[in-house]
Amino acid sequence: xxxxxxxxxxSALLAASLSAAAMDPEKQIETRQAGFSYMxxxxxxxxxxxxxxxxxxxxxxxxxxxxxIAAIANSGIGALFGPGTEKDIGDVRTSADPSLFENMxxxxxxxxNMGTAANTLAEKAATxxxxxxxxxxxxxxxxxxxxxxxxxxx
Amino acid sequence: xxxxxxxxxxSALLAASLSAAAMDPEKQIETRQAGFSYMxxxxxxxxxxxxxxxxxxxxxxxxxxxxxIAAIANSGIGALFGPGTEKDIGDVRTSADPSLFENMxxxxxxxxNMGTAANTLAEKAATxxxxxxxxxxxxxxxxxxxxxxxxxxx
Numbered sequence: 001x002x003x004x005x006x007x008x009x010x011s012a013l014l015a016a017s018l019s020a021a022a023m024d025p026e027k028q029i030e031t032r033q034a035g036f037s038y039m040x041x042x043x044x045x046x047x048x049x050x051x052x053x054x055x056x057x058x059x060x061x062x063x064x065x066x067x068x069i070a071a072i073a074n075s076g077i078g079a080l081f082g083p084g085t086e087k088d089i090g091d092v093r094t095s096a097d098p099s100l101f102e103n104m105x106x107x108x109x110x111x112x113n114m115g116t117a118a119n120t121l122a123e124k125a126a127t128x129x130x131x132x133x134x135x136x137x138x139x140x141x142x143x144x145x146x147x148x149x150x151x152x153x154x
Numbered sequence: 155x156x157x158x159x160x161x162x163x164x165s166a167l168l169a170a171s172l173s174a175a176a177m178d179p180e181k182q183i184e185t186r187q188a189g190f191s192y193m194x195x196x197x198x199x200x201x202x203x204x205x206x207x208x209x210x211x212x213x214x215x216x217x218x219x220x221x222x223i224a225a226i227a228n229s230g231i232g233a234l235f236g237p238g239t240e241k242d243i244g245d246v247r248t249s250a251d252p253s254l255f256e257n258m259x260x261x262x263x264x265x266x267n268m269g270t271a272a273n274t275l276a277e278k279a280a281t282x283x284x285x286x287x288x289x290x291x292x293x294x295x296x297x298x299x300x301x302x303x304x305x306x307x308x
Contacts, residue, residue, distance in 0.1 A: 022208075031195045034188035041185045042229060054176075064229050071225035075196060075218050 025084035026092045032080035033094075035072050042068045043140070046125075050133050059128050066118075066125035066133075069140065073118035078104075078111055100151035107151065114143040179238035180246045186234035187248075189226050196222045197294070200279075204287050213282050220272075220279035220287075223294065227272035232258075232265055254305035261305065268297040 023031070042065040048055040049062055086101045088094060100107055121136040177185070196219040202209040203216055240255045242248060254261055275290040 031191060034191040034195075037185060037188040038192055038226065038229075041188075061230060064225075068225040068229040071218075071222040072192065075192075075222040076215060 023080075023082075025082065026089045028080040028082050028085045029089065029092050029094050032077055032085075035075065035077045035080070039069050039072045042066075043137075043144075046121075046133070046137055050130055050137060057130065062133065063122075063125045063128075066122040070115075070118040070122040073111075074115045078108060081107070095153045097151045097153050103151075107147070110143065110147040110150070113146065114140065117143045177234075177236075179236065180243045182234040182236050182239045183243065183246050183248050186231055186239075189229065189231045189234070193223050193226045196220075197291075197298075200275075200287070200291055204284055204291060211284065216287065217276075217279045217282075220276040224269075224272040224276040227265075228269045232262060235261070249307045251305045251307050257305075261301070264297065264301040264304070267300065268294065271297045 045055075045065045046062055046069075049057045081096065081101065081104075085094065086096065086098050117136070117139045121133070121140050124132040124136040127133075199209075199219045200216055200223075203211045235250065235255065235258075239248065240250065240252050271290070271294045275287070275294050278286040278290040281287075
């Protein structure tokens with residue numbers, strides 16, 4: 001179980017140590033989008049089963065989805081917002097607002113909140129208590145939105 | 155801890171229940187590629203730190219990377235190989251060999267092997283024993299290759 005501090009520290013460490021790694025900016029943009037996109041798919045599965053009820057609840061699927069969201073949220077995706085990734089590069093488009101790159105400390109805080117909320121969702125998913133999962137899911141959603149509202153362009 | 159049987163059953167269940175969900179084939183192809191791409195990034199981090207030694211070993215990063223690989227491997231990515239996703243759709247290209255879609259039972263078995271190997275990698279990563287991590291990483295790599303050799307086009 002990660003504490004908020006550990007998660008924050010983790011994001012910072014990962015960002016610091018890996019952003020300059022041998023990955024070109026295009027690939028960084030594509031990879032961060034891959035991570036967010038795969039998280040979104042897994043959020044969608046939980047939403048369908050626990051919020052909308054459009055798909056029958058399946059404990060194993062919800063648990064696997066929550067684990068995936070938590071793992072990606074804590075995977076150091078911040079490292080993929082390195083120098084040169086603040087604007088489109090050829091066909092590779094980014095929807096990150098340029099202000100994101102000037103507020104990395106705030107972004108790390110928001111990312112830490114997401115990691116913490118996602119860990120809670122994974123814990124609740126493991127219990128199978130749908131009411132608790134619903135609340136934890138909403139909290140994760142809020143942490144997504146908090147960052148999107150500030151730093152994601154439409 | 156998942157057993158092989160649970161993992162296999164999981165893949166099958168996920169594939170069966172979600173492949174027909176409200177996601178168009180283009181989006182399925184893009185989302186499965188996102189999952190594999192994000193796994194690959196995380197495999198690369200472990201490789202750099204534990205195999206090549208090109209990046210200094212960092213316990214937290216390796217553990218987070220291994221957790222991400224395990225979570226994605228067990229997330230039911232098989233559900234994204236639904237009907238209509240066996241060939242390119244406009245600009246959305248797939249490198250899945252058409253034979254994959256005629257051998258779903260074999261694919262589920264290979265996916266189950268990946269899930270099991272990835273769970274072991276996550277366990278070993280948590281211990282911090284680099285020699286054990288190295289071996290577990292190699293086993294995950296073999297399960298990737300086993301499927302790529304059969305079902306991934308160059």
